[in-house]
Amino acid sequence: MISQDQFKSFKSKLAAKSVTLIAVSKTRSIKEILSLYQLGQRDFGENYVQELLPKYKILPKDIHWHFIGYLQTNKVKYLAPFIYLIQSVDSLKLLQEINKEAQKYGRIIDCLLEIKLGQEITKTGMKLEKAEQLLTSSELDLLKNIQIVGLMGIASNTQDKAVIQKEFNLLKNQFDAFKKKHSSFTVVSMGMTHDYEIAIKHGSTMVRLGTLLFRSVTEVS
Ligand SMILES: *Cc1c(COP(=O)(O)O)cnc(C)c1O
Numbered sequence: 001m002i003s004q005d006q007f008k009s010f011k012s013k014l015a016a017k018s019v020t021l022i023a024v025s026k027t028r029s030i031k032e033i034l035s036l037y038q039l040g041q042r043d044f045g046e047n048y049v050q051e052l053l054p055k056y057k058i059l060p061k062d063i064h065w066h067f068i069g070y071l072q073t074n075k076v077k078y079l080a081p082f083i084y085l086i087q088s089v090d091s092l093k094l095l096q097e098i099n100k101e102a103q104k105y106g107r108i109i110d111c112l113l114e115i116k117l118g119q120e121i122t123k124t125g126m127k128l129e130k131a132e133q134l135l136t137s138s139e140l141d142l143l144k145n146i147q148i149v150g151l152m153g154i155a156s157n158t159q160d161k162a163v164i165q166k167e168f169n170l171l172k173n174q175f176d177a178f179k180k181k182h183s184s185f186t187v188v189s190m191g192m193t194h195d196y197e198i199a200i201k202h203g204s205t206m207v208r209l210g211t212l213l214f215r216s217v218t219e220v221s
Pocket residue numbers: 024026047068069154192193194208209210211212
C-alpha cells in the first residue's frame with residue numbers, strides 16, 4: 001500500500017491539476033479498500049459485477065463506485081440502484097438497457113463512452129466513428145435516464161511513449177470536439193499506473209490507478 005504521506009501529496013498534486021483519482025480496486029480485499037477509504041479516498045473502480053456487488057454491500061455507502069470493465073446487458077440491473085459512473089459503455093444497446101434499469105430507480109446514470117484506441121484487438125470500446133454516430137442519433141434523445149458525460153480510453157500496452165501520446169491526444173481532441181455540441185461532456189478518463197503522467201500532460205481529467213496505490217513496497221521493482 002501507498003503510505004499516508006505519499007497518498008496525501010499525490011492526491012494534492014492531482015487536485016492542483018483538477019484530475020480526479022479513481023482507485024481501481026479489482027482483486028483487492030475489503031481491508032485494502034478500507035485503508036484507502038480511511039485516507040479520504042471515495043472514488044473506486046471495479047471491472048466485474050460479481051466482484052463489485054459484495055464489496056458494495058459491505059463497504060461504506062458514501063463510496064462512489066465506478067464501473068470500468070466490460071459490461072454485459074444482463075448485468076446492468078445489478079448496478080442500476082447504486083452505480084456512480086459507468087465508464088465502459090460501448091453500444092447504443094447497452095445505453096438503452098442502462099436507461100431502462102435507471103428508470104426503475106428514478107435515477108439518471110452518468111456514463112462515459114469507451115473509445116477503442118490503438119490497433120490492439122480488445123473486447124471493449126467503440127470506434128470513434130461509432131461514438132460520433134451514437135451521439136447524433138435520434139434514439140439517444142429518448143433516453144432520459146442516462147447522461148453521457150465524456151469519454152474513456154485505454155492506451156496501447158506499449159513502452160513506446162510516442163504511441164501512447166498520440167492515442168491520448170486523439171482522445172482529448174475528440175472530447176473537445178464533442179464538448180462543443182454536448183454541454184454534458186466534462187470527463188475524459190485516461191491514464192493508468194504506467195501511463196498516467198502522459199495522460200495528464202495530454203488533458204486527462206480522471207486517472208484510474210490500481211497498482212500504484214495498492215501494491216506493497218516489496219512488489220515495487
Ligand atoms: C485494471 C485497470 C486499471 C488500473 O490499472 P493499473 O495498471 O493497475 O493502474 C485502469 N483501468 C482499467 C479499465 C483497468 O481494467
